Amino acid sequence: MDNTIVAENVYKSYGRIEALSGLSMTVKEGEIFGMLGSNGAGKTTLIKALVGIIRLNSGDTSVLGLNPIKQAQELRRQIGYMPQSAALYDDLTARDNVRFFARAHVPDDLEQKIDEVMEFIDLVDRQHDQVYGFSGGMKQRLSLACALVHKPRLLLLDEPSTGVDPKLRKTLWQHFRTLTGKGTTILVS
Numbered sequence: 001m002d003n004t005i006v007a008e009n010v011y012k013s014y015g016r017i018e019a020l021s022g023l024s025m026t027v028k029e030g031e032i033f034g035m036l037g038s039n040g041a042g043k044t045t046l047i048k049a050l051v052g053i054i055r056l057n058s059g060d061t062s063v064l065g066l067n068p069i070k071q072a073q074e075l076r077r078q079i080g081y082m083p084q085s086a087a088l089y090d091d092l093t094a095r096d097n098v099r100f101f102a103r104a105h106v107p108d109d110l111e112q113k114i115d116e117v118m119e120f121i122d123l124v125d126r127q128h129d130q131v132y133g134f135s136g137g138m139k140q141r142l143s144l145a146c147a148l149v150h151k152p153r154l155l156l157l158d159e160p161s162t163g164v165d166p167k168l169r170k171t172l173w174q175h176f177r178t179l180t181g182k183g184t185t186i187l188v189s
Helices: 043-051 072-077 094-104 110-120 134-149 164-180
Strands: 003-013 015-029 032-034 060-064 079-082 154-157 185-188
Touching: 003 185, 015 043, 015 060, 015 185, 032 154, 032 164, 043 060, 043 072, 043 079, 043 154, 060 072, 079 164, 094 110, 094 134, 110 134, 134 164, 164 185
Parallel strands: 032 185, 079 154, 154 185
Antiparallel strands: 003 015, 003 060
């Protein structure tokens, strides 16, 4: 099994606040890797560093064999990122939101992939509705669809079940297990 994520002795501080202090970890291909910690422990900081959104003060990271900063464009085509708060456009329909984010990756058969992911997250019946009327759980599922539509090798989930009812939480975890069964690696905080 190959390593999907390698972090070695990483440090990140925001002024005098130290978010990451010598963290090292390895995530193997095809596994679900969970990060636990209290608020402010550095989970989101690490995810943002792995996506290439922020630079670390020191240490080395490799994601899918790539450097998240130097090879960001190539890396982002292979990863899906679902932030802690849904980053959706309320005035667009669910389907249009997924299409908007998918175009950044320019996948072939775009409409077919949108059909598949809408079915996967069980929002086919609401795909033509504007997002402003969606519940928090529906927005979480739609955010997941935006992260999945291009079929990433690695899925980074920042507290994906926050504000989600227990029934939907169980459904999300079933989806995550299905994805790893198909070879996707998942890092979840």
